[in-house]
Amino acid sequence: MISKLIDGNRRFVSDVFDRERDYFAELAKHQRPTVLWIGCSDSRVPVNTITQTKPGEIFVHRNVANIVATNDWNLSAVLEFSINHLKIPDIVICGHYGCGGIAALDETNDDDRYIPIWLNNAYKARERVDEKLTGLHFQITDEQRSNLIVEENVRLQLEHLLDYPFVKTAMRLGKLAVHGWVYDMSSGDIRVVQRNEIACRD
Numbered sequence: 681m682i683s684k685l686i687d688g689n690r691r692f693v694s695d696v697f698d699r700e701r702d703y704f705a706e707l708a709k710h711q712r713p714t715v716l717w718i719g720c721s722d723s724r725v726p727v728n729t730i731t732q733t734k735p736g737e738i739f740v741h742r743n744v745a746n747i748v749a750t751n752d753w754n755l756s757a758v759l760e761f762s763i764n765h766l767k768i769p770d771i772v773i774c775g776h777y778g779c780g781g782i783a784a785l786d787e788t789n790d791d792d793r794y795i796p797i798w799l800n801n802a803y804k805a806r807e808r809v810d811e812k813l814t815g816l817h818f819q820i821t822d823e824q825r826s827n828l829i830v831e832e833n834v835r836l837q838l839e840h841l842l843d844y845p846f847v848k849t850a851m852r853l854g855k856l857a858v859h860g861w862v863y864d865m866s867s868g869d870i871r872v873v874q875r876n877e878i879a880c881r882d
């Protein structure tokens with residue numbers, strides 16, 4: 681498997697890099713990405729492939745269940761750098777149906793030390809969906825419920841973005857827009873679940 685990656689890199693150099701030398705030479709000097717992508721680490725959601733974008737176009741942060749948490753120094757530094765330094769005008773939080781992190785919200789595994797702590801930032805999405813469902817007079821399937829939690833989690837994480845004062849300020853000044861998307865692995869489609877109207881409420 682590992683040799684497959686090195687072989688792939690050799691093909692990349694000969695088939696892509698060498699043919700677009702000028703593009704990559706320019707990129708080597710500086711980057712000007714226009715989107716910050718916050719997505720799930722899941723191997724089936726590779727951002728450049730599903731959006732058909734090139735190196736240099738998207739600044740990427742991925743973690744389990746595309747979570748935004750202000751006590752996560754990793755994402756916090758990514759946000760600070762991309763908004764205050766790179767001046768990126770758009771942030772996408774992209775979840776995906778069939779997310780293992782979201783499924784884990786319903787599971788208890790005593791052997792896991794870190795996953796439950798990490799998911800503390802997402803349980804609210806499950807609670808909100810289950811609350812809504814108790815008011816309904818019809819049954820939905822487990823898959824439908826899971827899909828709703830995936831979508832709600834994207835909305836919840838967009839809310840968490842606003843806990844960063846510099847994000848809120850950039851949005852207020854009209855310099856930053858945020859977008860909530862979900863990727864459907866069964867069709868390849870991206871669905872918009874939340875547009876920029878997520879208000880900068882005080």
Ligand SMILES: [Zn+2]
Pocket residue numbers: 720721722744745746776778779780781782
């Ligand atoms: Zn996932």
